[in-house]
Amino acid sequence: MTATTHAAPPRTAPPRAADAVRRAAQRSARRRRNAAAGVLMTPFFLLLVLVFLVPLGTAVWLSLFSADEPGLGFGPERTVFVGLRSYAAVLTDPTFLSGIGTVALYCVIYIPLMVLGSLALALLLDSGVVRMRSWAQLGLFLPHAVPGIIAALIWLYLYTPGISPVVAALAKADITVDFLGLHTTLPSIVNIALWSNLGYNMVVFYAALQAIPREVLEASVVDGAGPVRTAVRVKAPLVRSSIVMVAMFTLIWALQLFTEPMLLHQASPMVSTRFSPSMYIYDAAFSRTNYSLAAAASVILLVVTIAVSYAVTRWTNRVDSAKETAR
């Protein structure tokens, strides 16, 4: 017994030392890993601070301050805190509100058309009866390689009487359409965006559809479901996450609407310089050089974007969990 008690300390001592060595090695390994992670992440986070956080902070700061010119503009200019005055100015500006209304209407028309259209095309291509499928896909995807400003240019020409073969052909059939008229401008813009992005989203959906396990589809056939039923009831629900993602990105882009109306503005009096909130921001900042107004409008646009995206995520999550409990 005594021997063992005597023997015990030397027997445990070496493991303890090894433990310490191992722990030290682990610590240095962890330090090395932390250093590596730091090196790999630093460039991105430098950019994040420089071109994202600082500008974001600047926008908020600008929106709360304003250049005041005391004495009818003859005194020295100074920057004063004006609180929410710029926000009030933006939110009571009818041109800004009409811009918000325009974009809201644009979203209501564009997003369902885009999501349903690209999903339907993907389902058709996935049905296995389409001839020359990869060529069809390539053709549908092609507009994605056309920059937004050039897509807008092409369509602007196709809307312009005297240049457009479309207008000429319609005229021959005794149909006169003014694509840039009072009620047609917004649908014309929707068409440009749809043309640009339909194929891209179709490919996203198609890729998701291809990932559905074949057994699931075979089971639905055994259950007696026809191809249409299988597409609508089985395939479409299985690519829900892609649908949400596409809808979300489409929404975020739609809220920024700028390039297409900016170009159409050159040709159509129906597109004012404050047609959309983004154009309002540009106009306030660079035509009127009212930075606090532009900054306040920017922050409002940002808040709306985040709120809408958050609402979409929450809503889809709730639908998901409701379905889970129903199951």
Add this chain to the structure above:
Amino acid sequence: MSLAHPDPMRPRLLGRATVNVVVALSVLYTLLPVLWLVLAAAKSRDAVFTSSILSFHDFSLVSNVKDLLTMDGGLYGRWYGNSLLYAVLGAALGAMISVACGYAFDKYRFRHKEKLFGLVLAAVMVPQTVLALPLYLIASETGVVNTFWSVFVPVLFNPFGVYLGRIFAQGYVPDEVLEAARVDGAGELTTYLRVSLRMLGPGLVTVFLFQLTAIWNNFFLPMVMLSNQHLYPLSLGLYQWNSQATVSPEYYPVVITGSLLAVLPLILAFILLQRFWRSGLTAGAVK
């Protein structure tokens, strides 16, 4: 397919025809405007303006391109070079930065990791138009406004690339590989550069393509930052010429021909790198 044994997987002939017609019409919808651009670029101005674009005489693509390249002292060539520089260099550097960061998010553990990742995801949602004015003011403050850098630095920032990079690191680089490299005594960064980066190759190309397209399309930021025509990318240059065309119509043909040539690099990139972006789209759709 025989009528005696109807196969439930195969829709009836009428259904097949309908599906093919719908797809064919959609393809025409996406292709015809591009075809119009090709034909218009190959025509003299008069032919374009009389809508008689489908006639095949008076082919003048070559003289149109010549006009384009000599317009305003060869500005177009300058714009083309700028666009290539902003897009190719920016996308290459930006993809490296984003993928490295996404990789670190996947392979290392550190404090507040998911909070930081949340910040990255939030950055995806923030509209560019919101950041443009403060970026412009910061650029004027630091004196880089109206320089190459004022456009080049902001376009490097690609939070969606970090998100994709994390997914790719998860999918393409098994943790066992890193463990094996550590046992061999290789340094973390050496392992990244020699082993992981090679495995991340296809993902890197995907992020590169996404960013290439985004920068090539970029319009708002250059418009805000640049006043020197010699620094313009194609998008802004063509916009400028198109606005001049409303006053002086001799700009119309150069805008059309210039648009056609501006589309080619992206089409080329998409065809050459086809198998990469397809995998990238799936990765983005999984989550």
